[in-house]
Amino acid sequence: MIIPGSSSIALSRQLASELNRDIAPVEITRFPDDECYVRLHSEVPSEVIIVQNTYPDRNIMELFLLQNAAREAGAQHIITVIPYYGYCRQDKKFQEGESISARKLAHLIQQDSDLVITLDPHKPILDAFFDIPLLMPSAIPVIAHFFHNKKIDIVLAPDKGALQRAQDTAVLLNSGYDYLEKKRLSGDKVIMESKTLDVKDKNVLVIDDIISTGGTMALAIHNLKKQEATAVYAACSHGLFIGQAVTKIMAAGCTQLISTDTLESPYSHVSVAPVIAEALSSHSP
Numbered sequence: 232m233i234i235p236g237s238s239s240i241a242l243s244r245q246l247a248s249e250l251n252r253d254i255a256p257v258e259i260t261r262f263p264d265d266e267c268y269v270r271l272h273s274e275v276p277s278e279v280i281i282v283q284n285t286y287p288d289r290n291i292m293e294l295f296l297l298q299n300a301a302r303e304a305g306a307q308h309i310i311t312v313i314p315y316y317g318y319c320r321q322d323k324k325f326q327e328g329e330s331i332s333a334r335k336l337a338h339l340i341q342q343d344s345d346l347v348i349t350l351d352p353h354k355p356i357l358d359a360f361f362d363i364p365l366l367m368p369s370a371i372p373v374i375a376h377f378f379h380n381k382k383i384d385i386v387l388a389p390d391k392g393a394l395q396r397a398q399d400t401a402v403l404l405n406s407g408y409d410y411l412e413k414k415r416l417s418g419d420k421v422i423m424e425s426k427t428l429d430v431k432d433k434n435v436l437v438i439d440d441i442i443s444t445g446g447t448m449a450l451a452i453h454n455l456k457k458q459e460a461t462a463v464y465a466a467c468s469h470g471l472f473i474g475q476a477v478t479k480i481m482a483a484g485c486t487q488l489i490s491t492d493t494l495e496s497p498y499s500h501v502s503v504a505p506v507i508a509e510a511l512s513s514h515s516p
């Protein structure tokens with residue numbers, strides 16, 4: 232049985248159909264002071280799959296309550312699917328006095344969980360923070376599939392650290408790959424050092440794990456259009472699209488913007504349900 236958190240209703244339905252499971256009738260409401268209330272309106276089988284993001288903050292509490300309600304209702308094996316793991320940026324103390332939020336959240340999530348699945352976490356070190364099994368499948372195959380008939384010549388990562396993602400996508404698309412030189416000055420300010428790439432008259436795909444403010448992607452597209460790329464597609468696993476992100480990206484000359492449904496938006500043209508289903512079926516406890 233799948234228990235859909237309010238961040239992931241459409242994805243839960245897709246997953247239910249992939250796995251041929253029922254969707255649990257669940258009531259999720261808020262009190263006038265915004266405290267969350269959840270109630271399961273049916274008995275639960277011994278194994279349940281809860282699907283809920285840990286972003287934004289209010290979804291975290293809802294996740295804990297759903298896990299607790301499932302346990303209280305007698306679930307023996309709780310699989311927690313976190314399509315987008317919020318709070319993954321802080322995986323260590325960059326400065327004395329900081330909290331390690333990715334680890335703290337992991338400790339809280341695993342209290343009522345037996346297996347956790349999350350897609351393309353910002354920091355793969357997440358693995359080290361869980362004492363229960365954690366699966367981290369990638370959305371790259373479904374993203375690459377979306378672009379298979381777009382004649383992509385080259386896949387680019389917006390920075391060197393993300394090169395592996397570009398390479399993995401390029402292998403599936405049978406195209407070249409490279410990276411751009413990005414420097415982050417602050418949370419919402421990035422610069423890209425000019426780097427000459429062989430993109431003139433080519434179809435380019437820029438792929439990132441997250442699009443947040445859109446600054447990184449817009450800058451990348453701007454650079455590539457300046458270098459006379461024909462089409463510049465933008466793709467990400469997790470489309471947060473904060474503020475004017477989409478406007479910035481489109482204004483930079485983006486041909487098409489797509490994300491997956493880890494965060495549901497009008498740009499969720501690709502579903503990660505088959506990826507989650509495959510991870511589940513290949514996991515042997």
Ligand code: R5P
Nearest residue numbers: 440441442443444445446447
């Ligand atoms: C950075 O390491 C990430 O991979 C993304 O490039 C970044 O989070 C995107 O942020 P923004 O859209 O705000 O530039």
